[in-house]
Amino acid sequence: MDIHLVSSIGSAEFTHLARSLSKSTIIGLDAEWKPVRSQRSAFPTVTLLQLACQLGDDSAGWDESVVFLLDLVSLPLPLIWELIRDVFVSPDILKLGFKFKQDLIYLSSTFRAQGCDLGFDKVEPYIDITHIYKLLQHKEGNKVSKNTKSLSAICEEILGLRLSKELQCSDWSQRPITEEQIRYAATDAHCLLGIFKTIQAKVIKEGHSCNNVEDQHQSDISLGLKNILEMPDSENKLVRTKFCNAVDIVHATASSEECERIAKGVEVIRKTKPMDESLWKIVRKYGEKLILQESDRTPKTSRKKGRRRPSVVCKEKQLDNYGDWQGPPPWDVSMGGDGRPKFLCDVMVEGLAKHLRCVGIDAAIPHSKKPEPRDLIDQANKEKRVLLTRDAKLLRHQYLIKNQIYRVNSLLKNEQLLEVIEVFQLKISEDQLMSRCTKCNGRFIQKPLTTEEAIEAAKGFQRIPSCLFDKNLEFWQCKDCNQLYWEGTQYHNAVQKFIDVCKLKE
Ligand SMILES: [Zn+2]
Numbered sequence: 001m002d003i004h005l006v007s008s009i010g011s012a013e014f015t016h017l018a019r020s021l022s023k024s025t026i027i028g029l030d031a032e033w034k035p036v037r038s039q040r041s042a043f044p045t046v047t048l049l050q051l052a053c054q055l056g057d058d059s060a061g062w063d064e065s066v067v068f069l070l071d072l073v074s075l076p077l078p079l080i081w082e083l084i085r086d087v088f089v090s091p092d093i094l095k096l097g098f099k100f101k102q103d104l105i106y107l108s109s110t111f112r113a114q115g116c117d118l119g120f121d122k123v124e125p126y127i128d129i130t131h132i133y134k135l136l137q138h139k140e141g142n143k144v145s146k147n148t149k150s151l152s153a154i155c156e157e158i159l160g161l162r163l164s165k166e167l168q169c170s171d172w173s174q175r176p177i178t179e180e181q182i183r184y185a186a187t188d189a190h191c192l193l194g195i196f197k198t199i200q201a202k203v204i205k206e207g208h209s210c211n212n213v214e215d216q217h218q219s220d221i222s223l224g225l226k227n228i229l230e231m232p233d234s235e236n237k238l239v240r241t242k243f244c245n246a247v248d249i250v251h252a253t254a255s256s257e258e259c260e261r262i263a264k265g266v267e268v269i270r271k272t273k274p275m276d277e278s279l280w281k282i283v284r285k286y287g288e289k290l291i292l293q294e295s296d297r298t299p300k301t302s303r304k305k306g307r308r309r310p311s312v313v314c315k316e317k318q319l320d321n322y323g324d325w326q327g328p329p330p331w332d333v334s335m336g337g338d339g340r341p342k343f344l345c346d347v348m349v350e351g352l353a354k355h356l357r358c359v360g361i362d363a364a365i366p367h368s369k370k371p372e373p374r375d376l377i378d379q380a381n382k383e384k385r386v387l388l389t390r391d392a393k394l395l396r397h398q399y400l401i402k403n404q405i406y407r408v409n410s411l412l413k414n415e416q417l418l419e420v421i422e423v424f425q426l427k428i429s430e431d432q433l434m435s436r437c438t439k440c441n442g443r444f445i446q447k448p449l450t451t452e453e454a455i456e457a458a459k460g461f462q463r464i465p466s467c468l469f470d471k472n473l474e475f476w477q478c479k480d481c482n483q484l485y486w487e488g489t490q491y492h493n494a495v496q497k498f499i500d501v502c503k504l505k506e
Contacts, residue, residue: 003186005177007071009079017068020053021087025275028052028096028192029123031103032185033110034173043109043299047073047172050189051087065193067186073175077114088123092274094283095126096192097290098151105296112297119297124289129154129195132286136199150429155191158198163187166333169425204278325406325423330384335403337384341426344380346389347371349408355417357441359498360432364441373397380404388420414501421502428502433495434485442480449475449484458484 006013021027029051033044049070070080087093097103100123108119130148152163167184275283331337342362345353347369356363364385366376373394380387380401387394387405395407406423410416421428436443449457451468454475458464462484464475473486485491498504 001183001186001190002066003069003182004066005069005071005182007074009076013068016066017051017070018083020055020066020068021051021083021093023055024053024087024093025279026054026094026096026193026196027087028054028189028196029100029103030097030185030189030192031100031107032172033103033106034171043106045113045173046103046107046110047071048177048185049084049107050185052186052189052193054193065190067190069177069182069185071175071177072110073173077111078116081111081116081118085118085120088120091125094275094279094287095123096129096196097123097126098129098188098192099148100126100128101290101292104290104292108292109297119292121292122289125283125287126290127196127283127286127288129192131288132199133158133195135286136202148429149431151188151191153431154195159191159194161191161194163191164339165427166339168427200279200282203282327403329386329424330404341424342383342385343420344376344383344385344387346376346387346391346394348390349388349416351413352388352408352416352420353441354438355413356420357436357438358434358494359417359421359428359502360435361426361428362436362441377401377405386424417501428504430495430499430504433498434491437478437481437483437485439483440478440481442478444476444485445479449477451475454484454486457482 004013004016006017008014029049031046031050032048033046049072050067051070052067053065055064055066070084088095104120104123108121112119129151133149133154149157152165155161155163164184167181170178170181172181274280328334329337329341331340331342333339340362342364343353343356344364344366345356347366350365353363353365362385364379364383367379368375371379376387376389376394377397379385381404385404387401388408389395389405390408392407395405397405406420408416408419410419420426451471451473454477455464455469457475457477461482464484464486468486468488471488473488476485477483478485
């Protein structure tokens with residue numbers, strides 16, 4: 001990966017950036033920000049904007065790319081606003097993102113705070129990797145889960161690459177930015193190009209692309225100069241060509257301020273080359289636009305009263321309400337762990353164990369029904385788990401396992417789940433929901449079973465209601481206890497419940 005950190009306008013990196021932008025056909029976008037503390041009186045400040053530029057034609061392959069990390073802490077934002085705005089609205093550059101709207105909201109607010117009153121209100125043409133991924137899954141007849149896959153899941157499936165998420169919550173406002181952060185930030189934007197390339201190749205190969213795009217817009221040929229100037233952002237190629245001609249006319253004939261403004265506004269755009277035919281077809285078919293409304297400009301402060309916000313996104317801990325947790329947990333990378341949270345739930349919080357499993361977190365229960373404190377501590381130690389308990393007496397043994405015991409304060413299961421998510425900064429995503437056996441904490445088999453296979457597998461130990469037989473459902477079996485699960489009404493209700501509990505839709 002060719003990565004450049006751009007921290008000042010006069011630098012060689014900045015020149016490189018400007019030149020690369022004018023040669024880019026596709027740009028992967030991502031942003032990092034510093035989380036805000038508790039109440040949402042302000043949006044987070046974006047401290048890094050990543051632009052992964054695909055240079056030149058599609059034939060070049062995705063290695064012909066360069067990633068720029070714009071250090072928004074040190075760059076003068078008013079001086080780079082126009083450049084970025086032009087990229088966002090250039091009809092010749094396809095922008096790729098992964099749920100980029102939130103980043104755009106924060107980015108716009110960050111720029112407005114620095115005197116760029118207009119902020120950013122649009123990204124077009126834009127393709128969200130999750131949308132195109134889902135559409136293609138659907139086209140190929142695959143069952144499309146309602147749940148959105150995480151970027152790392154899509155990346156692993158399509159590119160076979162594992163994205164590390166450890167640094168997601170690191171301090172993105174700290175300078176100098178570390179080598180690891182640079183690589184992490186660049187990879188997140190760069191992998192969008194790779195994923196898109198693969199999807200694009202698939203679309204072209206399978207002839208999914210629309211063949212009659214040009215025909216649909218024959219009427220545009222008759223557009224006059226005035227209409228064209230009024231719609232400079234048009235993504236239609238024919239209009240674009242006309243527009244460029246129109247700008248030439250403006251350049252050649254006019255000198256009024258208004259015309260200069262128009263001409264200047266398209267300077268960057270004009271240097272870029274129109275997309276080639278195959279990319280253009282994909283953009284026509286799958287492209288969308290991100291538009292920020294007036295309501296996106298202010299943080300939403302009114303919330304249902306008394307509800308606590310969970311930390312499903314990165315944010316600073318709200319430890320005040322909870323018992324003290326010093327950390328780091330044994331799974332922390334700094335402790336030589338693999339970053340995957342593992343808990344042991346004491347008998348008093350067994351319900352919490354089930355809830356944690358429902359959101360995909362590894363949560364074991366004690367080996368025996370009435371474990372001695374020693375047994376619990378031994379098990380937590382051996383399996384490198386954090387012991388969750390409501391038993392204050394157990395805390396007396398805290399010296400034995402310093403960072404492996406936490407006393408849960410909340411009484412109700414849903415509240416306990418939120419508390420653990422918040423205190424341990426767990427990241428829960430929709431595709432993790434129901435990914436574990438609630439009965440035994442085991443994982444599921446790789447592939448779903450058909451109804452016939454499930455009936456066979458269930459023989460003599462689990463009854464499958466016969467009303468399910470002709471519904472063509474998928475059955476999943478736990479690798480450990482063989483329990484069968486299916487995606488029936490109960491399943492969907494449960495998914496919905498945990499989306500609500502963890503407020504994953506926010
Ligand atoms: Zn099981």
